[in-house]
Amino acid sequence: MSEQTRISHPKELPLSTDVEGFDSLAELALDLRSSWNHTTDQVWRQLDPVLWELTQNPWVVLQTVSREKLQRDLADPAFRKNVEYLVQARRDAAEAPAWFQQAYPQSPLSCVAYFSMEFMLSEALPIYSGGLGNVAGDQLKAASDLGVPVIGVGLLYQQGYFRQVIDKDGAQQALFPYNDPGQLPITPLRQANGEWLRLEIDLPGYSVWLRAWQVQVGRVKLYLLDSNDAANYPAHRGITSELYGGGPELRLKQELLLGIGGWRLLAALGIQPEVCHLNEGHAAFAVLERALSFMEENAQPFEVALAVTRAGNLFTTHTAVAAGFDRFVPALIEQYLGGYAEQKLGITLHDLLALGRQNPNDTSEPFNMAYLAIRGSGAVNGVSRLHGKVSRHLFEPLFPRWPVDEVPVEYLTNGVHMPTWDSAPADELWTEVCGKNRWLGETDTLEQDMRRVSDARLWQFRIAASKSLVGYARERLFRQLTASGASPEAVDEAKQLLDPNALTLGFARRFATYKRPNLLLHNPARLLRLLVNPERPVQLIIAGKAHPEDRAGQALIHEWINFIRQPDTRPHIVFLSDYDMLLTEHLVQGVDVWINTPRRPWEACGTSGMKVLVNGGINLSELDGWWAEAYTPEVGWALGDGQEHDDDPAWDASEAEALYDLLEREVIPEFYTRDEQGIPTAWVARMRESMARLTPRFSTNRAVREYTEQQYLPAAATYRERAADKGAVGRTIVDWEHALKDKWVTLRFGDVKVQTNAAQHIFEAEVYLNDLDPNVVRVEVYADGVNGNSPIRQEMMRVQPPDGAPLEGIYRASVSATRLATDYTVRIIPHCNGVAVPLEVNPILWQR
Ligand SMILES: *Cc1c(COP(=O)(O)O)cnc(C)c1O
Numbered sequence: 001m002s003e004q005t006r007i008s009h010p011k012e013l014p015l016s017t018d019v020e021g022f023d024s025l026a027e028l029a030l031d032l033r034s035s036w037n038h039t040t041d042q043v044w045r046q047l048d049p050v051l052w053e054l055t056q057n058p059w060v061v062l063q064t065v066s067r068e069k070l071q072r073d074l075a076d077p078a079f080r081k082n083v084e085y086l087v088q089a090r091r092d093a094a095e096a097p098a099w100f101q102q103a104y105p106q107s108p109l110s111c112v113a114y115f116s117m118e119f120m121l122s123e124a125l126p127i128y129s130g131g132l133g134n135v136a137g138d139q140l141k142a143a144s145d146l147g148v149p150v151i152g153v154g155l156l157y158q159q160g161y162f163r164q165v166i167d168k169d170g171a172q173q174a175l176f177p178y179n180d181p182g183q184l185p186i187t188p189l190r191q192a193n194g195e196w197l198r199l200e201i202d203l204p205g206y207s208v209w210l211r212a213w214q215v216q217v218g219r220v221k222l223y224l225l226d227s228n229d230a231a232n233y234p235a236h237r238g239i240t241s242e243l244y245g246g247g248p249e250l251r252l253k254q255e256l257l258l259g260i261g262g263w264r265l266l267a268a269l270g271i272q273p274e275v276c277h278l279n280e281g282h283a284a285f286a287v288l289e290r291a292l293s294f295m296e297e298n299a300q301p302f303e304v305a306l307a308v309t310r311a312g313n314l315f316t317t318h319t320a321v322a323a324g325f326d327r328f329v330p331a332l333i334e335q336y337l338g339g340y341a342e343q344k345l346g347i348t349l350h351d352l353l354a355l356g357r358q359n360p361n362d363t364s365e366p367f368n369m370a371y372l373a374i375r376g377s378g379a380v381n382g383v384s385r386l387h388g389k390v391s392r393h394l395f396e397p398l399f400p401r402w403p404v405d406e407v408p409v410e411y412l413t414n415g416v417h418m419p420t421w422d423s424a425p426a427d428e429l430w431t432e433v434c435g436k437n438r439w440l441g442e443t444d445t446l447e448q449d450m451r452r453v454s455d456a457r458l459w460q461f462r463i464a465a466s467k468s469l470v471g472y473a474r475e476r477l478f479r480q481l482t483a484s485g486a487s488p489e490a491v492d493e494a495k496q497l498l499d500p501n502a503l504t505l506g507f508a509r510r511f512a513t514y515k516r517p518n519l520l521l522h523n524p525a526r527l528l529r530l531l532v533n534p535e536r537p538v539q540l541i542i543a544g545k546a547h548p549e550d551r552a553g554q555a556l557i558h559e560w561i562n563f564i565r566q567p568d569t570r571p572h573i574v575f576l577s578d579y580d581m582l583l584t585e586h587l588v589q590g591v592d593v594w595i596n597t598p599r600r601p602w603e604a605c606g607t608s609g610m611k612v613l614v615n616g617g618i619n620l621s622e623l624d625g626w627w628a629e630a631y632t633p634e635v636g637w638a639l640g641d642g643q644e645h646d647d648d649p650a651w652d653a654s655e656a657e658a659l660y661d662l663l664e665r666e667v668i669p670e671f672y673t674r675d676e677q678g679i680p681t682a683w684v685a686r687m688r689e690s691m692a693r694l695t696p697r698f699s700t701n702r703a704v705r706e707y708t709e710q711q712y713l714p715a716a717a718t719y720r721e722r723a724a725d726k727g728a729v730g731r732t733i734v735d736w737e738h739a740l741k742d743k744w745v746t747l748r749f750g751d752v753k754v755q756t757n758a759a760q761h762i763f764e765a766e767v768y769l770n771d772l773d774p775n776v777v778r779v780e781v782y783a784d785g786v787n788g789n790s791p792i793r794q795e796m797m798r799v800q801p802p803d804g805a806p807l808e809g810i811y812r813a814s815v816s817a818t819r820l821a822t823d824y825t826v827r828i829i830p831h832c833n834g835v836a837v838p839l840e841v842n843p844i845l846w847q848r
Helices: 022-029 038-047 049-055 058-064 067-075 077-095 099-103 131-146 248-268 285-298 302-312 330-345 349-354 369-375 385-394 424-434 446-451 455-483 488-494 524-532 551-564 581-590 608-613 649-672 681-697 700-744
Strands: 112-115 150-155 163-166 172-175 198-203 206-217 220-226 275-279 313-316 379-382 503-508 538-543 573-576 593-596 618-622 636-639 748-756 760-768 777-783 792-795 810-816 825-830
Touching (some): 038 058, 038 067, 038 077, 049 058, 112 131, 112 248, 131 150, 131 206, 131 220, 131 275, 131 700, 163 455, 198 248, 198 330, 248 285, 275 285, 285 302, 285 313, 285 330, 285 369, 285 700, 302 313, 302 700, 313 369, 313 700, 330 349, 379 385, 379 700, 424 446, 424 455, 446 681, 455 503, 455 581, 524 538, 524 649, 538 581, 551 573, 593 608, 608 618, 608 681, 618 649, 618 681, 649 681, 681 700, 760 777, 792 810
Parallel strands (some): 112 150, 112 275, 150 220, 275 313, 503 538, 503 593, 538 573, 593 618, 618 636
Antiparallel strands (some): 163 172, 206 220, 777 792, 777 825
């Protein structure tokens, strides 16, 4: 693989490639490790300080710098030596055995393919919109730190997600600057003979050429596909023009390129992942293409191939409302995938559609990508504890008659990549206390270590952080106002706004109505009183984009801008436009309190609040997503009663009042109550607890180790087992399923008797299996969980009389008599070693 995927330079080589030492700089510039490991920053700053500050893109700096400057700097032995040292350090880091190699030296896992529609890795590569991309990007980085063998697969968008400006009238305008591939830190993916790797994918009536690109993320690679190939029919060149733009048909085409094209790309590179991780349902077509590859290699039919390969697929859902799933009308699926189903997969269109439907026979039901992902995976997870529960409800219709608690969706809470989001001073503080390698392995000792930091040290760190945020906000606002043609007075004023000593609240997120970005504005007069209090001033920094089609979201932005433009609010609130990764970094590094106000339970996880942890910011959040499991009174503040109230306006109003109360009575006084050294000791104590307890727990370091141990390793082992011997185990599973299906409707219960003694109920059930092998089912006594406890499931055993042959169909079990006998019922479910029930097969027969 190394020969095929080595870093090579694009065709339009910058003029200076022949300068000695250029290759070393290029190697550093093309590794996105620089987005979290800042040892190379000084090199780029020296080459072009202005361009570096503005873009944080080493590759742009390297292409822009003049030949003379480059030659001069590289001729300086100190500079040159440093560059060579950094290159060596990069290579050493890429090769040293990491956590995974040490913990799992004999692992069956050689490769996880991680599919995602977006990746947020660096502002230099704008192919993301928000939270989903954040999770994907941060997980690749943590996989690199930990040495987990992950390869990312995504799309390269010519325009990425839209960029935001706020016009003179306070309205959002959407701009689509072009992502010039020559300026992005990516390289064409070339084959061994130097030819650019291109793939041909069939669309109805025409085929599409896809170009392949490579991104280096530390020791991990990300492959991107785009359709802007000169050989393409013009309409197809634009398929990858924009992220989340266009209508359903364009979205479907993008998802075909991602899932089917992505899997073919791996095949073309000779990469055979055991595990395919679907980050949201967008990439679910990879399930089909993976099964197809298996069919072709092993001469098996689709259903066997799917039974084998799904064991190696993991689906992570990020959606908290049914309307959030991607769904396509059947005609579109027929148009784009009808031929693929019949000619390649060897199944009917009806069977294909059934994979994406709740009811296979409802011809009007759209095709749901999340359903396909579930039908094609060996495990499914939500992204916070609460979201796991919400997802079990959302997917309940796919598991008819199963108790909702047994709907097979687990949870694995997201984290963020701390080395990306910490400030340089935070990095220094944590290094002092916890050492340089704190995010490269287990993190068990960080909590105690952090508790040892003194109040004075922590507070001095925070003061500096506020100061730099205010400086950045003024600078960014200055540029923003200049560009939007504001008056010279307004532009000048930007340099005086905000106060480095005031309490700073941050609110930055997508302006979607469920996030209630205007909750703080519910009572503008009350908000204003809070802000302008001369003794205890408060300031607010806001940022966020609303999707160009989302009128309601844009109206919320407008509302804020109108409020901010009043003379008395102006010094205390700024709206920074074009919320992006660079802005996030500065905000999470400097704010005192991060505010989060979604309507529970619609924020599946939320990650922005996790980014303040490492920097000593404190969360004030609705008890939703991650905060519902993170919150305790020592680490921050909570809003809401932990219940769901939908979009009830009366509840919104009462939460808004509760938010003002919390700020007035707790947050502001705690910040301004100082000891003789000027330290707010209660505040600092809360900050220390938040840093110590929550930072390791909500890091991607923890999340990726959990994915590896709880999902990837078992999935790889099960997949290998099923795939062995041309899918023999898969074949057995399919035969078992057929046998079950044929007989299931004829199974029935006879008498069920209960005898109760002092401590136990003894259940005895007559079961008619109609010649079905008793080993392929399990008979159980079941009772729903009460008061938050898990349900009770007790297997019943076939009764074996002392003198020989088993009695036909009598099953017995005893269960605790602490519950009433009538709470229990008897049921039959499928059973086959190693098969996930009910995820893979879901019939169930209840006695009553
Ligand atoms: C972290 C981040 C997000 C995700 O934020 P949530 O609102 O918590 O989901 C979105 N956009 C950007 C630019 C981010 O940095």
